[in-house]
Amino acid sequence: MKKRFLSIGLVLLTTSNVLLAKDIFIEDDKSLKAAIKKAVAGDNLILKNGTYNDMNIVFYGEGTEDKPITLKAETPGEVFIEGLSNLQIGGSYLNVEGLHFRNGYTPSKVVVSFKIDDERVAYNSKFTNNVIEEFTQKDREIRDQWIALWGQHNEISNNFIAGKSSPGPTIMVELKGNEHIHNHHQITNNYFGHKPRQGGPAGETIQVGSSYTSMAPSYTNIENNLFEYNNGEVEIISSKSNHNQFKNNVFFESEGSLVLRHGNYSNIDGNIFIGDGENEHMGGIRVINTGHWITNNYFYKLKGEQFRAPIAVMNGIPYSPLNRYNQVTDVVVAYNTWVETATPWHFSVGSNVEQSDVLPPSEIRSARPDRTVFANNLIYNSEKAEYPIHSYDEVDGIKFVNNVSNHANKSSVGEEGIAKQNLSMTALSDYLMVPGLSREAFYHGFGFDKITTDLLGNERANGNRVGAIASDANSGEALFDRENFGPSWFSTAQEAREASVIKASNSAELIAAVAAAQSGDVVELTAAHYTIDQPIEINKQILIKSSDAKQKATLNVTAANTAFLMLPKGNLHLDAVVMQGNGQQNAISTLDKYMSKAYDVAITNSELSHFDNVLDVSRGSFADTILVENSTFTDLNNGFMLNKETQNRGTYNVEHLTITNSSFDSVEGMIVDYHRGGYDESTIGGNLVFKNNVVTNSGKDQAQNLLIKNHGIVNVTLKGNTFKNNPVELVAVLWGEKDQKPVDNKVVESGEITIVQNLKLDLMY
């Protein structure tokens, strides 16, 4: 990250009094409190290098534009705030710099609040060059915010922020009250690193306002930030107020979109959205409401559809309730470029007239976009792509004019709306494709005179082109550079470490090996038999495998409750092992509480038998991925029980559950119970792949008469399986509206697979 660090005059005379501005060195909570109390404009309160635990910093004061009061690290990056800590800022011209929040979480609802109380609100204050890293609640169900912006003219800049796992937006801009509107907050040059999948709503990286305050003119500027692997929910940024600007941000392989959820008249200019060409959850811009201008944006290798489309223009609800979906009107989408994105434009997304028997009228999105212009855009695909438009309703309110594609378009808008044109694109660097000269005719709509520059900052007056890039770029020009984001002193780059292989020839060595291993290491089982007489805790990435896959080691489980206990960030891979229980225990369980971060499990080429459950989880736990391949499961009470999030608030216990080429025999209860309740559209919604498996003699003893329960899971693949001699009524119930259907399954004496078109779910709002 680039070297950009404020150097501030240290010893200055204030103009209004004779107090000397000064450097005050702080070494504990007490001296900090005292220093804040006495601080005058121009003072630097310097936290000496070290680790500060359980700090509740209340930073108030009145700096001036020329002489802010600054709370900062002695050496940026060498001051750590840990434990139950938080920071509240109230006053004017107060800066906080160079701190590193880690190994803890806030005991209040906010880590960094720009308000102490209603009387002490922050104005013209900055939180800059800091790191907040995995400073996440111990209990994944506790909602908090990491930064709450109140007041006006505050700045969040050059920070690295990553790893929030509990609900609540990472940054929240609050608009409740006239003191907080017209705020002109600057959220700039930050590096938003990995935000884990969350398995529930309220996982936004940034939220600006709420539906309740969505009428407010906010004027928040979110500019030049990097959002990398931000997978919290469908909305990476949720704009819920008026007149916000989103400019020159990079969204890199993030499973979500920039969403204009509530409020109107946003300006979305010069942003970059990069997908991987495969992941359908990586989105672009989703448009709701009125008067947005979407210009000069660059979209690359995006595959999303519907809510996650490269550009999703939604249907609204006629006379929508304040917290639902207003109609799209008066939106301008001009001079954008889509590269290697076959179907970039999705219209009437969310149209759900056919669901009127399961939803109330106030949920029916039937109002199509109106008075909206798509003009001067460019679409380039190296492979044939003749359907640039996908519409979920009639397209009658969009004006298409002077757009170009290098393929014929077979949509109804015709040549006049999207003209076919041979485009010579040059790949100048990773992700950056620049067109040669294209058509020289331009549509000049109302207000188009405001689009003066292109994505790269070139003046369009000096030779214009359709699409985001108006001129020849310099060879080798990068589309973006990670060094431009976040603090100067912090790097996410990690040295590659070679995994160690630790051999274990008996039970004690196995226990010791797991304990001693570093994350990523491999424990190799060299003996034939092991006994697990106490749960083995997994809080890192471990692969346990038999040294000879053809002669699998056997793990006899005598431990009382479970063989393996998953802890936050635990990642257990069992390969080529035989595991046997006594019928009462689980093979794998999670902590009962404080599962603050996600875990992963893989079972490959293994044989498990005589367990209560293969996997049983606690309510607040969440697995990113559970993967089963080429394994056999026999004599169980149940298989994979990911069914504890039954509050029906859109949450669920695992994001990806994939079971392939495996067999289940004599499972008394269910093979899989994977639950997501509540009518929520924020998340990926769960993914179950159950493919090429064989299930026999199972389901004898259960109330529900069902082998695979996937209630409310959005993405389900049920393909190529054989179900035989299972005394149940139903194998599975699929959800028709989500395009779920059984494919090539063989069902013999095992009930049937049914499809329910519209699932009745609890409304959440």
Next chain:
Amino acid sequence: MKKRFLSIGLVLLTTSNVLLAKDIFIEDDKSLKAAIKKAVAGDNLILKNGTYNDMNIVFYGEGTEDKPITLKAETPGEVFIEGLSNLQIGGSYLNVEGLHFRNGYTPSKVVVSFKIDDERVAYNSKFTNNVIEEFTQKDREIRDQWIALWGQHNEISNNFIAGKSSPGPTIMVELKGNEHIHNHHQITNNYFGHKPRQGGPAGETIQVGSSYTSMAPSYTNIENNLFEYNNGEVEIISSKSNHNQFKNNVFFESEGSLVLRHGNYSNIDGNIFIGDGENEHMGGIRVINTGHWITNNYFYKLKGEQFRAPIAVMNGIPYSPLNRYNQVTDVVVAYNTWVETATPWHFSVGSNVEQSDVLPPSEIRSARPDRTVFANNLIYNSEKAEYPIHSYDEVDGIKFVNNVSNHANKSSVGEEGIAKQNLSMTALSDYLMVPGLSREAFYHGFGFDKITTDLLGNERANGNRVGAIASDANSGEALFDRENFGPSWFSTAQEAREASVIKASNSAELIAAVAAAQSGDVVELTAAHYTIDQPIEINKQILIKSSDAKQKATLNVTAANTAFLMLPKGNLHLDAVVMQGNGQQNAISTLDKYMSKAYDVAITNSELSHFDNVLDVSRGSFADTILVENSTFTDLNNGFMLNKETQNRGTYNVEHLTITNSSFDSVEGMIVDYHRGGYDESTIGGNLVFKNNVVTNSGKDQAQNLLIKNHGIVNVTLKGNTFKNNPVELVAVLWGEKDQKPVDNKVVESGEITIVQNLKLDLMY
């Protein structure tokens, strides 16, 4: 009206070409079309004095700021536009001046439109110094607008506008499309004269946007206008968009309010609201939504409650649909003055939780105002007034601080919210009461530094006071002056004319006298008997009376359908007459159609018998007032049948129906049928006074078993009557929620009077 008329340079050379700007004299439609076609910047298109019929003027062109193209009267006020005429304006810097629209109506939906079509919209154009007077649709049910503002930076100034009777706002600001927002239209210095009561919704004088476009930033300025006797509906001005300004307007004895219906962040500064101390329909400001600033306003002698309160702060609907009621938040009401207004502040207006059995949840206004400040206001009453606050729900979201009243307040806000202070008020002129020095402490809330001047334009920095007036005014200073509004060349002042008395000694003379009379004249019946063998049309104000009230003349009606036929603006008063029919005709009827304007009827000291109905009306007809006193009605089929507006869209056939000290005997059907259908809150809602009457032997022959039907009428007085020997089940059904209750009636062998608490009405939106 003051002499303020633009004098514009006439013959100028344009800068961009060598066409000579010039005066072009127009004498007909054809020459006007030709002149518009050739017009260049700076041209004056001058309509020669005279009357122009059926003109559809399409005025397009491109003027410049310095050289507008002007369409104007040769002599202001001597050019009349009549018949089926309208005007469309599209282009830039186009001015229209000095025209008088009368004796006609628009054949399209708009009289003056600032848009010709989607490609030709008006910018920087003016409609100034014109008159539009009773240019109202022939059919009262046809909706139109008189001025539709589109585009940006247009001006409606110094016009006199009065007499619109059909639905549709007089001036409509349209916001559909980016071309029309941020419009900064100026509606200034206009004189909005008498707007008749309308008996139905959509009678606004000015509407800015609609719920559908209420998210738009409009920035319309409505400044220094006079609204006099504007009685169209509950909303004189309906603000339905954001960032509008209402400044220094005068609302004089108008039955309605300035209503912040949709949209937010209005600025309402320095307006004057004058009531008559009696009429409860004259309102002030009604507040819905967020972020309005209400400062420096002066309220005088207002008696309204609920929707028509001097200041009505409404309850909202939680997560309101777009077209209903958002919660009030972040509103500031500061430095206003209420004089001779006993209960100025009404909170949680519209609270209707108790109606949840007749209304759906999306209609229940339960969200109380929040984060709202009332500060530095002044209340003065010469008579004891200890309840300045009326609340329809708990008051928990309002901050009251530093307000003063000259009486103790017995509300819960206490002395800290509203302090008692002796105030010496000086009456400087009509309506203007100025306080002497009051408290010198002021609440300085967030943003209060923007309140720099007072109602009279004095700088508050030079000595501040609470209330709208911060300094001693000059003795004799007028609060407002009618001469400051409307065109320079037009006056509403009419010479007083003494009514003529025309004597009629036989039937032919009666017919002739009515035909010859001028409005306001009296026809005196000197003979004992007259025969009415054809309907007598009434299109003006006529009093027909017996010359000796003790020896009443008898009118024998032999005409086929009706004795008197009411025409638009007809006003018939029958005094001291005996009228007898043959049992088949009506005494009074209205035109079947084209009842473009309201009519009035009074019957006093008279005896009517043997009619089908006393009054039967047509659907589109509307009476302002029907008054009956000291009269007897016998042997009728029905009495007053005002029941034809059955579309249930909030419309009704008469505003005031007052029957007192009269008797009805042997009326076969109903005494009164007065209908208003639909759940509408825009109108006064009908007024029935039925007091001190005697009803006997009536109601024998009717399906409904009811004597007085008043379905949906809001204001009903049923007091001091005697109902005797009427074979009905019900005398009347009253509406409890509207505080209707029978008082001191004597009911003998006549069924009963019942009360329905919550009337079930059709929802209209």
